[in-house]
Amino acid sequence: MSLSDLEARLRHDLACLELPGKPWVPERAGPDGRPVTDVAVIGAGMCGLTAAAALRFLGIERLRVLDRAPAGQEGPWITFARMETLRSPKALAGPALGLPALTFRQWFEAQHGAEAWEALGKIPRPMWMDYLVWYRRVLDLPVENGVTVTLVRPRGDGLITLELAEGPPVHCRRLVLAGGRDGLGGPFVPEVIRALPRRLWSHSADDVDFAALRGKRVGVIGAGASAMDNAATALEAGCATLDLFVRRAALPRVNKFTGIGSAGTVHGFAGLPDEWKWRFLHTVNAAQTPPPRDSTMRVSRHPNARLHLSSPIRSLRDADGALVLETPRGRHVLDYLIVATGFVTDLARRSEYALVAPHVRAWGDRFPLPPDMPSEELATSPDLAPDFSFQEKVPGEAPWLSRIHCFNHPATLSHGKLSGDIPAVSQGAERLARGIARSLFVEDRAIHYDRLVAFDTPELLGDEWPQAAEDAAA
Secondary structure, three states, X not given: OOHHHHHHHHHHHHHHOOOOOOOOOOOOEOOOOOEOEEEEEEOOOHHHHHHHHHHHHOOOOOEEEEEOXXXXXXXXXXXXXXXXXOOOOOOOOHHHOOOHHHOHHHHHHHHHOHHHHHHOOOOEHHHHHHHHHHHHHHOOOOEEEOOOEEEEEEOOOOOEEEEEOOOOOEEEEEEEEOOOOOOOEEEOOOHHHHOOOHHHEEEOOOOOOHHHHOOOEEEEEOOOHHHHHHHHHHHHOOOOEEEEEOOOOOOOOOOHHHHOOOHHHHHHHHHOOHHHHHHHHHHHHHHOOOOOHHHHHXXXXXXXXXXXXXXXXXXXXXXXOEEEEEEOOEEEEEOEEEEOOOEEEOHHHOHHHOOOHHHEOEHHHHOOOOOOOOOHHHHOOEXXXXXXXXXXXXXXXXXXXXXXXXXOHHHHHHHOOOOOOOOOHHHHHHHXXXXXXXXXXXXXXXXXXXXXXXXXXXXXXXXXOHHHHHHHHO
16 A cells, blocks of 8 residues: 555545544634634644644644644754654554554655565654644645744734744634644753853753864763753764763662553543542652663763763862862863753743733642652642633632633643643544533524524425325415
8 A cells, every 4th residue: 555545545535534623613814814713723733733633633623733843854953852763652543633644654655565564673763754744735734834822812802822933913712832842931950050141051951063063072961861862962973971860779670651542541540539640750750760771871871971870969160161060079170061960840931921921820829738748840830721721820800711722732731641742642632622612602502592493494395295295285
């Protein structure tokens, strides 16, 4: 079966399932007279595309998916992700939304064959981006690239206005934030590093000039996947030495949340009492996720790579263009430092959400934090409704928050791992889309009732029972 055959099969499957569903949301005109967008999605990475597809399947037609990146560069896959292969098993259905013809496996086999699939170990990272590009094309998703949202402005008429860096604003009824790991904040950088000249360090999510590190003494801070992948990339670019600094006495070895992955976890997590949600996520975060074995060995095979355990930073300073880094176990002189310390949830860091951030309720605003399980990361997680929408910090001050939905990694504490990783992204997108469809229908109930009353297309034409028709005429 060729790729064109697969695409024909997908079209047939969609037709058999009557997908996308017929449009049903009443059209509205905005303040500028143009049609209102029913749902706008910020972010056209994996989560944004899957959310848009799920919404289209439910008959929500007026969609706009906005991404500031050029086409084919959305998300981390060919930008700041530097692993050789994906961590997720190749057979996961991912964003396929229950359609076998939409899976990565079928896309791969259509081009390379079943034997190549059996021989494939893990999915090469750039190939996953190629698959997402195909996914977007074959579903004809309305993505607009090179679009930067500069301000999200709630309106008093039930609409949300997205002001753009260029072009007219977008007026929408619902907004989905699908901006990935840093979608509600940004990279986390310790203060001791922020005080250094910017030319001496990068965060692992930055566009690092690895070629410039050839022959340099490079340090990497962190013990996760991004730390290993950046360390490996620096080594492969020819750095002179690579020192990896880890606070812990040993690298984490067990990927706990993946180990309990099941349909029960996917669908049951959101139903847990709050204290149990916190307990699950705190346990996972405290254990930390180990770097993939392949990524770790990609670093360890280099003789000029050194791993420093039990080595938190005690001091770090610029010494005439070099970095002097001290840990409890020694002093190191470096030319460059890569900081793989993850991301932080902090809406106040995103200028486009300046009008939204003060009103969003975080878990720490209303949940009594367990003294034996402290976590600033969890406390800053948004406290989301069942449809992924934000909730008000002060009831009654910002009712429009129910129209803004968080479909990215910070939703994990409220909903589980449905909106940031490959395994359950379809289930997350379907939950999101159904919630939005429900709210739009309820909001437009008077219009739908009027449509009910006005509907008069007969199924019986009056000639089905001739005698009855003659009696009626008499």
